[in-house]
Amino acid sequence: MRRRWIAPSAIVWLLVAAAFFLIPLIATLLFSLRSIQTGKCCSGAAYSLIVHDHQFWTTVRLSFLLSLETIAISLLLLVPTVYWVHLKLPRLRPVLALMALVPFVVPPIVLVVGLLNLYKGAPSWFYDKPYGFLAAAYVILAFPYMYFALDAGFRSIDLHTLTEASQSLGANWRTTLTRVILPNIRVAALGGSFLTLAIVMGEFTIASLSAFKTFPPYIQVINEGQPYEAAALSLLSFLIVWAAMLALLFVGRGRSRPAQVAAAR
Amino acid sequence: MAYLELRELRRAFGPVVALDGIQVELETGEFLSLLGPSGCGKTTALRLVAGFDRPDSGSIVVDGKDLTRVSPSRRDMGMVFQAYSLFPNMTAEQNVEFGLRIRKNRRAARRKRVSELLELVGLGHAGKRYPHQLSGGMQQRVALARALAIEPRVLLLDEPLSALDAKVRVQLREEIRRIQTQLGITTLYVTHDQEEALSISDHVAVMSSGRVEQLGTPAEMYSAPATPFVAEFIGTMNRLEAVVVDGERGEVEHGSTRLTVDAAQGRTRGERVLVLVRPELLELEASTDGGAAGENTLRGEVLTQTFLGPVTRLKVIAPDAELIADMSTARAAALPIGSRVVAHVPVAGTRLLSLSEEPASDGQDRGGR
Numbered sequence: 086m087r088r089r090w091i092a093p094s095a096i097v098w099l100l101v102a103a104a105f106f107l108i109p110l111i112a113t114l115l116f117s118l119r120s121i122q123t124g125k126c127c128s129g130a131a132y133s134l135i136v137h138d139h140q141f142w143t144t145v146r147l148s149f150l151l152s153l154e155t156i157a158i159s160l161l162l163l164v165p166t167v168y169w170v171h172l173k174l175p176r177l178r179p180v181l182a183l184m185a186l187v188p189f190v191v192p193p194i195v196l197v198v199g200l201l202n203l204y205k206g207a208p209s210w211f212y213d214k215p216y217g218f219l220a221a222a223y224v225i226l227a228f229p230y231m232y233f234a235l236d237a238g239f240r241s242i243d244l245h246t247l248t249e250a251s252q253s254l255g256a257n258w259r260t261t262l263t264r265v266i267l268p269n270i271r272v273a274a275l276g277g278s279f280l281t282l283a284i285v286m287g288e289f290t291i292a293s294l295s296a297f298k299t300f301p302p303y304i305q306v307i308n309e310g311q312p313y314e315a316a317a318l319s320l321l322s323f324l325i326v327w328a329a330m331l332a333l334l335f336v337g338r339g340r341s342r343p344a345q346v347a348a349a350r
Numbered sequence: 351m352a353y354l355e356l357r358e359l360r361r362a363f364g365p366v367v368a369l370d371g372i373q374v375e376l377e378t379g380e381f382l383s384l385l386g387p388s389g390c391g392k393t394t395a396l397r398l399v400a401g402f403d404r405p406d407s408g409s410i411v412v413d414g415k416d417l418t419r420v421s422p423s424r425r426d427m428g429m430v431f432q433a434y435s436l437f438p439n440m441t442a443e444q445n446v447e448f449g450l451r452i453r454k455n456r457r458a459a460r461r462k463r464v465s466e467l468l469e470l471v472g473l474g475h476a477g478k479r480y481p482h483q484l485s486g487g488m489q490q491r492v493a494l495a496r497a498l499a500i501e502p503r504v505l506l507l508d509e510p511l512s513a514l515d516a517k518v519r520v521q522l523r524e525e526i527r528r529i530q531t532q533l534g535i536t537t538l539y540v541t542h543d544q545e546e547a548l549s550i551s552d553h554v555a556v557m558s559s560g561r562v563e564q565l566g567t568p569a570e571m572y573s574a575p576a577t578p579f580v581a582e583f584i585g586t587m588n589r590l591e592a593v594v595v596d597g598e599r600g601e602v603e604h605g606s607t608r609l610t611v612d613a614a615q616g617r618t619r620g621e622r623v624l625v626l627v628r629p630e631l632l633e634l635e636a637s638t639d640g641g642a643a644g645e646n647t648l649r650g651e652v653l654t655q656t657f658l659g660p661v662t663r664l665k666v667i668a669p670d671a672e673l674i675a676d677m678s679t680a681r682a683a684a685l686p687i688g689s690r691v692v693a694h695v696p697v698a699g700t701r702l703l704s705l706s707e708e709p710a711s712d713g714q715d716r717g718g719r
Contacts, residue, residue: 246431246433246434246435247435249429249435250435250436250437252421253422253423253425254497254500255423255426255449255452255453256423260452265437269437269439
């Protein structure tokens, strides 16, 4: 058997890409390890201060729960919608795609002002609470990421045949969606969820302007007067998002095998 | 009363009429194939029976119950699709078990039934495999087992073999027939492959332009096509346009050649007809230059030879028609391309269709039985 080899140019590009991503992280790490008093290496004081700050844990928890809520609402809204549009109303696909582009076009600052006005008369449990107002705003913000991920997932399976096969065996719509369709678009749903998680964990503008103390505004406050702690926080936030994504991947992976793309109709 | 009845089913998609009032009946345990070219409406008819689409008018009755407005999940119709339709996230066993789980059957009963069905389709060893680990033929066998698991009132097969290679297709169609006969399940089969339909069906309904052209046994279809379309579609047929010149003696005139065929007896003089002769009934022999052609013969020249194994198909250009004749490969060797030949049209065994009347005027029914 011929031995596989990697082209030297590919190795060079890999090294360049790795340097591009790793050098800032290493620099941040080295900076965060400097002593707060002397400014010299190496001390874990910045990390110690951060992890002992209850604001850190409160804001991380809030942002993480918000991202889970956003993912749940987005999936509940979009999976049946995209399924139905693919199955019965394919002409609406371009309309949905256009709507999904709106959050890209409208800047977050315009979006938050508009939403604050729109929801002004809403009950306080919604308007004054992050799990109400912010979650609603984040669902809008995550719409394009979740929609395009799900759209690609639905396009990769033979939706009509799988649906009809399930129905002919006696399954109703709900059973068909949950036991036949969802497991086969799981990868797409996970992809959309990852993106949503990353967006919500890092969203600053809406949270800040609507005066909710989530993780990104907390980073910003630390960044203003504590440079070593800010560097430590940056690295920690990076690790937290990756850990959250791995957790999501682990939870969503399930036991079954990867879906096979069915034959085209 | 028939077990499955399609009563005057009509379905149009905008200006396109997919089904134009078809009438089909099946007895319990019968195997009926809907046969026709692409776009003839056969799959539309099957989808209406399955409940995936609603007819504009007409009804579907199974065992005396009108199921026209019943949702597909409540019809108890097992269906095997043209595209591979196994659920990719489930093993072969789980696929077969799916319908039984929906019906909340007990676990032990489910397991037993799944095992029996996988054995029945010859895949007892592959129950733990996922669809992507199975060949196309194996996937369709599992799909068949899955459809049979729910003990359907009617088994619907929508060109289940069309994605398979020729050898597997023949093997699997024989298995489908064996299983259908063994279980005695009423089956509606859709195909565009006439060989497939003729080889496994009790009855065949040939469809064209949303209508059933003829419904009968495979033998009837082959030997007594009721319309020019059926004659053309089922097997290969020589078509000679002719005019009846003597109804008493059964004589017709094809171009300048007078032919005697039994089927022309009793026909009206001047009637325009189509003389239909199967290729295997057309006798060819080398023509001697200047010699008389003899009675019931057409002169021509061999245009092509196609080797089909035990027989060779010869295409002959005659003055007023193009003829096709099947003869043993050994005899065909004596009639090379370009040689002059004489084709003998048999007096008996030749069909005649009227060209001046409606297609179904040849004493055959159209659709319902």
